[in-house]
Amino acid sequence: MAGSIPANINNVYIPLIQNDTVEFEIAENLTSKITQEIAIQNILKITNNEKSDSSILGVISSANDGPFSFDSNEQVDEYRFSINVQIVWVDNQNEKNLIEKTFTGFGNYSINNDPSSDGIDNDNDGILDENDDDEFGDSRELAINIAINKIASDIVNSILSTW
Numbered sequence: 001m002a003g004s005i006p007a008n009i010n011n012v013y014i015p016l017i018q019n020d021t022v023e024f025e026i027a028e029n030l031t032s033k034i035t036q037e038i039a040i041q042n043i044l045k046i047t048n049n050e051k052s053d054s055s056i057l058g059v060i061s062s063a064n065d066g067p068f069s070f071d072s073n074e075q076v077d078e079y080r081f082s083i084n085v086q087i088v089w090v091d092n093q094n095e096k097n098l099i100e101k102t103f104t105g106f107g108n109y110s111i112n113n114d115p116s117s118d119g120i121d122n123d124n125d126g127i128l129d130e131n132d133d134d135e136f137g138d139s140r141e142l143a144i145n146i147a148i149n150k151i152a153s154d155i156v157n158s159i160l161s162t163w
């Protein structure tokens, strides 16, 4: 396989991501999503021991939630929730950052309509409304989850690409 992950890295410790925003629960949700994604990939053993080979440390530096597009009457048509997370993946033995990067995720939503009928491709996957099994439930909550899922999957892809 390509890349050069240090041979000494077999496990990872992922403490609760720091939340520098006022948005409730996103740090808990993002931390568990990242943990879950890494477990699914089966690339690194998850450990609760801080004396681990490596650690993933994160800070949610911003969460923005605001009008994204307007209709012909200048009413808000679409909102966008977006978050930025600074992530470092540290090789603890060599005290070296294997990844040091800011990840961004967003989800679009309408406050007037349900995600399954808002005409918005909320998760930006090219599938719309009733055709997309992922577009349902509380619109803002869905947008937050979409942003978090995107970041978690981007982080795991970054880790995989160092392999």
Ligand SMILES: [Ca+2]
Residues within 6 Å of the ligand: 121, 122, 123, 124, 125, 126, 127, 128, 129, 132, 135
């Ligand atoms: Ca979609």
Ligand SMILES: [Ca+2]
Residues within 6 Å of the ligand: 114, 115, 116, 117, 118, 119, 120, 121, 122, 128, 129, 135
């Ligand atoms: Ca939709």
